[in-house]
Amino acid sequence: MEFRGAFTALVTPFSGGEVDEDRYRALIEWQIEQGIHGLVPCGTTGESATLSHAEHKRVIRICVEQVKGRIPVLAGAGSNNTREAVDLTREAKDAGADGALLITPYYNKPTQHGLVEHFAAIAAEVALPFVVYNVPSRTSVNVLPETLVKIKKRVPQVVGVKEATGNLTQISDIIEYCGPDFAVLSGDDFTVLPTLAVGGMGVISVVSNIVPGMMAGMCNAFFAGDLPKARELHYRMAPLCRGMFLETNPVPAKTALGWMGRLGFETRLPMVEMLPANQDKLRAILAAAGLV
Template identity: 70%
Template sequence: MEFRGAITALVTPFRNGEVDEEAFRAFIEWQIEQGIHGLVPCGTTGESATLSHEEHKRVVRICVDQVKGRVPVLAGAGSNNTREAIEITKDAKDAKADGALLITPYYNKPTQAGLIAHFKAIGERVDIPFIVYNVPGRTSVNLLPETLAVMKKQIPQVVGIKEATGDLNQVSRVIEFCGEDFMVLSGDDPTGLPTMAIGGRGIISVVSNFAPAKMAAMCDAALAGDLTKAKALHYELSPLYRAAFIETNPVPAKTALEMMGRFPLEVRLPMVPLQPQNREKLKTALAAAGLV
């Protein structure tokens, strides 16, 4: 299974405090109609940190069932508790997801040796492709390219990385050390095009929640070698990249979808709605892009 192009880190719609299955299924269908290349349920953008285990499992299953094999489903399955990560990854496989997105353990701050041991333990128990998620801004740990190269050799399930350091030098070193067969995906919208320009396969995107067609077109152009078109789309999207992180993700993305009439805004504490001035800035960016 290849994970490439524009892959949406899906928000999770809520209604009255519960997962809104009807809205989620309709949202997934719209994403596919818009030409998206893959979907990630239960990532950070899906508010996985506030989902119960039962909700997490249900959201992944809803996504896989609605997609019906039309695009790859990469299920969020990581944890800072290795035993828990094994359980969630097993469930992703049981749900027939195409792969598991596994964040490096957060809060614990493991060493590089600890990171290898964590992923090796999961690999010994679950045979499903792993995309490792490196986001030091949320975890306080940076998975080094040298460590990732060791993991690739020792853990067959490790087939790629969502690289969210925002450091193109690190991305370049990952590709150098792990080879071009390793699936490197940007974890930051602004570095999607630069990552693909140096050998990456695509992006796991927040902005594609509300601009999937344009993000998919940008990735298609970049991967086809049409950098002129890709650059034009990248700069059209750039104001949306900034707007999507005007406050903590996924609040701006969910607010954008509310403004577009997709579903009502509802987030779980400790997330709260946008400050009024930021809501206006987001609306201005969406209007300029022709989305509202």
């Protein structure tokens, strides 16, 4: 299974404090209709940190069931507890996911050697392709390019990385050190096109929750060699990307989807509604893009 192109880090719709399965299935179906290349349930954008284990497993199963093999499903299954990550990864495999997105352990602040051992331990228990999720802004740990080389050699199941540093030097180093077949996926919507330009394979995106066709279209244009079209879409999405981070993800994305009629806005504490001033800014951005 190749992880290439635009993957949406799906929000998890809630209603009355519970997972809204009907809205979730409808959102997945719309994403596929719009041409998205893959889906990521239970990532940061899916509020995985506030899902119970039972909910986490159910959300992945719903996604796999609804997709029906039409596009890849890369299931969020990581944890700062290695044993917990093994359990979630096993469940993702049992549900039929095509791969697991495994965040680096957060809060614990492991050493680089500890990171290698963490992924090796998961691989020893579960045979499934893994994509490492490197997001130092949330975990306080940066997987260095040299460490990814060690992980790749030790754990052949690790086929790529979601690189959310926004650091193009680091991204270039990873591609240089790990080779062109290692799937470097941008985890930063602002730098998708530059990442593709240096050899990246795609993106795991927040903004594609609201414009899946546009993000997929940019990747398609780039892969087809149509750089002017890819550049045009990059700049069309730039204000939307800023809008998605006016406050902490996924609050702006859920707010936008609510205004677009895709779901009812509901998050779980400690995530709360956007400040009114930021709502005004977001609505203006969406209106300019013709989304509301």
